[in-house]
Amino acid sequence: METFELPRPLVNTILSQAQQSPDNEICGLIGGRDGRAEHCYPVDNAALDQARRFQMDPREQIETMRQMRDNDEALIAIYHSHPRAPALPSETDLAEASYPEAVYLIISLNIVGVLEMAAFRIKDNQANEIALQLA
Numbered sequence: 001m002e003t004f005e006l007p008r009p010l011v012n013t014i015l016s017q018a019q020q021s022p023d024n025e026i027c028g029l030i031g032g033r034d035g036r037a038e039h040c041y042p043v044d045n046a047a048l049d050q051a052r053r054f055q056m057d058p059r060e061q062i063e064t065m066r067q068m069r070d071n072d073e074a075l076i077a078i079y080h081s082h083p084r085a086p087a088l089p090s091e092t093d094l095a096e097a098s099y100p101e102a103v104y105l106i107i108s109l110n111i112v113g114v115l116e117m118a119a120f121r122i123k124d125n126q127a128n129e130i131a132l133q134l135a
């Protein structure tokens with residue numbers, strides 16, 4: 001299985017974002033160099049049904065991509081949270097995933113007090129899980 005390494009400080013940042021939004025999905029991008037995750041960039045969730053979906057605010061997403069380029073970073077991963085669903089891609093997640101080269105990270109707050117995080121590659125409506133390694 002492919003492995004994906006995430007620095008612990010980055011994991012903590014993303015988890016606390018998810019925890020601060022227990023009812024609505026949060027989302028953002030992770031940029032880095034040479035395939036290594038370095039920074040996360042939270043993006044506003046602009047979906048109508050934020051409890052069950054995420055849709056990055058388009059303008060903010062473009063602005064974030066530009067910021068990444070200015071920092072000499074490439075898009076490494078896309079993260080979002082599931083307040084009430086397991087850390088698995090939903091049908092909408094599969095259908096709307098449009099970056100086959102990025103890792104999709106899902107944080108689940110499904111079980112009270114337990115934070116779950118899983119990583120996938122999504123291509124052609126198919127998700128393949130990736131082993132997450134905290135560094």
Ligand SMILES: [Zn+2]
Pocket residue numbers: 054080081082088089090093106
């Ligand atoms: Zn989802």
